[in-house]
Amino acid sequence: MKCHLCEEKPCSKGRPCLEKDSKPLYKDPEEAKIFKVAAEVEALYYCELCRLEEIIEFARRMNYxxxxxxxxxxxxxxxxxxxxxxxxxxxxxxxxxxxxxxxxxxxxxxxxxxxxxxxxxxxxxxxxxxxxxxxxxxxxxxxxxxxxxxxxxxxxxxxxxxxxxxxxxxxxxxxxxxxxxxxxxxxxxxxxxxxxxxx
CATH class of the missing domain: 3.40.50.2300 (Response regulator)
Structure with missing residues (x-):
């Protein structure tokens, strides 16, 4: 793979140039939760939080x-x-x-x-x-x-x-x-x- 050379980035539009069965990679319950919570923090606070604030919010939502x-x-x-x-x-x-x-x-x-x-x-x-x-x-x-x-x-x-x-x-x-x-x-x-x- 040489994704750094791709100009279109079709994966980001749901049209991957290479089909991968990635969903099974997130079967572990803790990893699945981390995966979901990371997406929540990004979606809910996009460009609103600095990195330190994101870590705090992520830790809260993970109940750490x-x-x-x-x-x-x-x-x-x-x-x-x-x-x-x-x-x-x-x-x-x-x-x-x-x-x-x-x-x-x-x-x-x-x-x-x-x-x-x-x-x-x-x-x-x-x-x-x-x-x-x-x-x-x-x-x-x-x-x-x-x-x-x-x-x-x-x-x-x-x-x-x-x-x-x-x-x-x-x-x-x-x-x-x-x-x-x-x-x-x-x-x-x-x-x-x-x-x-x-x-």
Whole structure:
């Protein structure tokens, strides 16, 4: 499939170019409910709610009472604000990416003075939020790849509130919408090297 190259998008008009029997994919009662509630939130509040408000409304309609935040330590202040907002209505558990204090040397990871010696621990983040009985997990700025591990280990439904993009102020869509950025995408990045004498 190369749907990104299709100009007509006939699927969106009920005329799919490829017939698929997708209905059986939503037989699981919880997934069927998530599927329906997501459509309700979209239909009832289209262009009326920001992403955070949509998460709150989705959680309400799913009757979730406990929300888990999995956040990057670099977004600790943002996680505090989101936690305060969600705590007005839900029980909130949160877990920072550095939980467990795993040393990078233990995994033969590169060491650089500007990023520290402790690695992120996304599998543990997922496990802790599972142990705490969270019904909905909200990701805030986990690194590319670390987020993938978190999603794989998560048992509860996961949604993403914030995506980390250090270069573009956590707005990765700017690389798509802004032609100046898009025309200057760095396809052959130069690795940042440790300077002489840095420890």
């Amino acid at each position: 009472r406990k929300i888990g935040l999995a956040f990057c330590i670099g977004l600790a202040e943002e996680a505090r604000v989101v936690g305060e907002i969600l705590s007005k209505e839900f029980e909130v558990s949160s877990v920072c990416c550095k939980i467990g204090g795993l040393k990078k040397e233990e995994f033969e990871m590169p060491l650089r003075p500007w990023i520290g010696r402790v690695t992120c621990n996304p599998a543990e983040q997922a496990r802790v939020l599972e142990e705490e009985g969270c019904q909905l997990l909200v990701v805030m700025g986990l690194c590319v790849g670390h987020d993938s591990i978190f999603y794989r280990h998560a048992k509860a439904p996961v949604t993403t509130l914030l995506v980390k993009d250090r270069k573009l102020g956590h707005n990765p869509a700017a690389a798509i919408y802004c032609r100046y950025i898009r025309n200057n995408l760095n396809y052959n990045p130069k690795e940042r090297r440790q300077e002489e004498g840095e420890a």
